[in-house]
Amino acid sequence: MDEKNNQKLEWLEAQKIEISVDLFAAAKQQLQFLAAVDRNRYLYDGPALERAIYRYKACWLPLLAKYTEPSSICEGPLVPPLDCEWVWHCHRLNPVRYKTDCEELYGRVLDNSNVSSSVNGTSKSQTETLWRRLYPTEPYDLDLINKTTSETERKHTTTTYDLVSAVKRQSPFYYQVSRPHVDNDVFLREAVARYKAFLYLIKRNRERSVKLFCVPTYDIDLIWHTHQLHALSYCKDMTKMIGKVLEHDDTDSDRSKGKKLDTGFSGTTAMWEETFGARYWKAGAMNRGNTPKAVTTSPYGFLGKKLITAEEDVIVIQSPEVDVIEVVLEIVGVKNLPDAYKGKVFVVFSKTQPDSLFNAERRLSVLSESCGEKQVAMFKCEPRGELRFQLMSCNSKALGFVCLSLSEFLFPVSTLSVEKWLELTTPAKRGKDPISLRVAVSFTPPTPSPTVLHMVQTRPSLKDSCFFPLVGKARLAKVFTRVVDETETEVMSLQMRNSNGDTRQVIGEKDSGESLVMAEYDGSCWSLLDCKWSLKKIRSGERDGPLFEIMGERMVRVYSGRKLEYEPKHCAKLRSEQDFFMTAVEFSKIHPYGKAIGLLDLKTGSIEANERWFVLLGIVSAFILSDLLKKEGSLDKVKANVIKVETGVLTDQVKLEEETMMNVDVATPVLEAAEKVNGGAKCYSKELNASGGCGVGCGVKSGNITEEEGGHCGGCGGSGCSGGGGRCGGMTKISGCGGGSCGGGSCGNCSGGCGNMIKSNANEDVRVAAPEALNDAVTV
Structure with missing residues (x-):
C-alpha cells in the first residue's frame, strides 16, 4: 500500500511541473497547421521545398527579427506564409540548434509570441505590407513560376542547418497523429498530463545520475512538439527544470541491436510503470506504421457544389450506425490467490455483449504471475456492454470472474485510462479475502465505425x-x-x-x-x-x-x-x-x-x-x-488467383516474396488496436528480434508477440519518424511511439518487415512483447 501511495505522490509531483504555454490549445492549433501542410504536400520535397527554405532563411527570419525587436512598431501579430511557417516549424523541432542559430544570427531566440499561424484566419495584410517593403521582388505567397530574387537577398547570412533533411524527417509525423480521436479534448488533456510525467522522469533521472533514453509515445510526442514550437518558453521551462535545453535531435537512425534506439522504449516503459504505478502503453497513442503511398503526386481540384448528407442515403437504405473504440488491455496482477495456483493462472477475456467488431474469447497472462513477461491485448470493439474477465488455472479450472463496464467511462467520455482492482465472483467461498484482479485498460474516444x-x-x-x-x-x-x-x-x-x-x-x-x-x-x-x-x-x-x-x-x-x-x-x-x-x-x-x-x-x-x-x-x-x-x-482472373492462393499454388514471384519476407526481422513493434477478423478471435504468433524506433531514441528487444489478423507490426515513429510496420497476415501493431531525443538522444526513421508467422488457435495467448520490446528514447 505504501508503494501505491508513493506512486500516486510521484504522479502528483509530476503534475506540478511548470509549463509557461497553454499546451492543450497550442496542440489543437498544431494539428490544424499540420493538416494544412499535408494538403500542400509539394512542401515535403523537391523544388517547392528548396524554394520555401530559401524564403524562410532570406525573408521570414530577417522580417521576424526586425519587427519583433522591442523598439519596432508593429501593430497586431505577424503572419508567416504557409511555406515559411512549415520550414520554421521543422527548424524549431531541433530546439538546441534553433536556439544556437538564432543567437548567432540575431543575438536572441526568435519567438512566436507576436506571431499568428497562417491557418488561424488572422488578417495577414499588415505582414504582406511589411514583406513587400523589405522584399519588393519576392511575392508574399510562394510562387514557383517566377523565382527571381535580388542579389542582396541571395547573400544573406543564414543557418547551415540541413533543413531539407529536417523537413523530410518531420513530414510523416502528421499521419501518426491525424486520427479523429487525437483531437478529442479528454485525449489531449491526458496527453498533456503524460507529457509532464515524461519530463518528470527525465528530471528525476538527472537528479539521480541515471542514464536512460526516455522514449515518448505519440500522444506525448505531440505535446512535446507543441512545447518546442514556443521556442523561448521551451528554453526557459527546460532550463528551470533541468538546467539546460532538452534536446530533440532527430538525426540518429541507428537501430542496431543494443544501441540507444534499441533499448530506449523498454527502459522508459519499465521506469514509468515503476514510478507511477500506471501503464505506459496507451490506446490510440502508438505507431500506425509507414505513411501509405499516395495515389497521385499531383493534387486534384474540388469540383463539387455541396455536400451530401447522410439523410439522403437513409431515404433509400438504412444501415446501422456503429461507433468503435480501440482498446489496450493488460492484466497487471492478482491478489489473495491460493498458493496452489500461484504462477499457474491466466485470464480469458471477452465481452458480455459480443458485437460486430469483437465477439470472441481471448487469453491473456497475468504480469505478476508470468515471470515478468509482459502481455498486452489490443483490439477494437463497440463502446457498449462490459469487458468480462475470467480467471483460469492451467488445468482449465475457473477460479472466478468479474466485469468492467465500458459505458461508465465513455458516456460521456470522462477518462481514457483505468487501472483498478476488481473483486472476483467465485464459484465457492474462499476465505475472508476474495481473489481480485488488477486490470489496466485504456481506450480511445468513440468514433464512427466503417x-x-x-x-x-x-x-x-x-x-x-x-x-x-x-x-x-x-x-x-x-x-x-x-x-x-x-x-x-x-x-x-x-x-x-x-x-x-x-x-x-x-x-x-x-x-x-x-x-x-x-x-x-x-x-x-x-x-x-x-x-x-x-x-x-x-x-x-x-x-x-x-x-x-x-x-x-x-x-x-x-x-x-x-x-x-x-x-x-x-x-x-x-x-x-x-x-x-x-x-x-x-x-x-x-x-x-x-x-x-x-x-x-x-x-x-x-x-x-x-x-x-x-x-x-x-x-x-x-x-x-x-x-x-x-x-x-477480369473477375475470372481474380477467381483464378483466389484459388491459387487458397490452395497454395502461388506464382514464382509470390513464392519468392513469401520466402524473402519470412526472413525479415520486425522493427520496433508498437501497440495499436487490432482490426476485426472473425470477431477479433484469429491470432498469429511469432518470435520478434526487433530493433528500431526513434524519438528521443527508441528501440525494441526480442519478445513474444501474438497479433490479430489484419493489424500491423512495425516500427515506431517520432519527431516525425515513420514507423516501420506492415500488415502481417494478422499482426496487431505493437510498435512504438513518438520520438525525438534528449541529451544527445535521437530519432530516426523506422522500418520493419514480417518475421515467421505461426497461426494459432483463436483462444491462444495474445503474446505481446515484454516491457523492453518497444521504442523511442531520451538520454539526459
Missing part, C-alpha cells in the same frame, strides 16, 4: 464464383443480389436488368417491395441515383492510375488494389491479394491528394464505406463494377 455490407445471391452459385450475380443464359430473370449488414439483416436487393439495345438498368428493391431504378446505362455512361452521379471507365495512362471515375457532388476515383489507409504493408500474401480489392478515393479541397472512403473486396463480395454518404453510392457502384469486370473476364 459501414460494412455484403452482397449475397438469392440462389446457390458455383463453388468458385464470386458473390455477384452471374450474367448469362443460365441467369433467371428475377434473381436478385441481397445486400446484408454484419448481422445478416437485409438492407436492400439489387438486380441487373437488360433493356433494348445497350440500355441497362440496376433495380433496387426495398423491404416494402417497392422497386427503384438505382442506375441506368445509355451505351456510353452509367447514371446513378436519380442522375446525381455518373460512373465511367477512364484510361489515365498511369501505371497505378484510377480505373473508374464517379462524378457528382463530389469526385471519387476507383483504383485497383488496396490503397492509402487500406494499403497492405510487408506481407507477400497480402500483396498478392491486391487483385481482390478496389479502393474508392475521394478528392476534395480538404483531401486534394485523396482520402480512401471505401473498399470493395471482390473475393468475398463485401463493401466497406468510411463515409455515410458513400454507403448507397458504393453499393450501386460496386454492383456495376463487378458486372463490368465479369464481362471483361
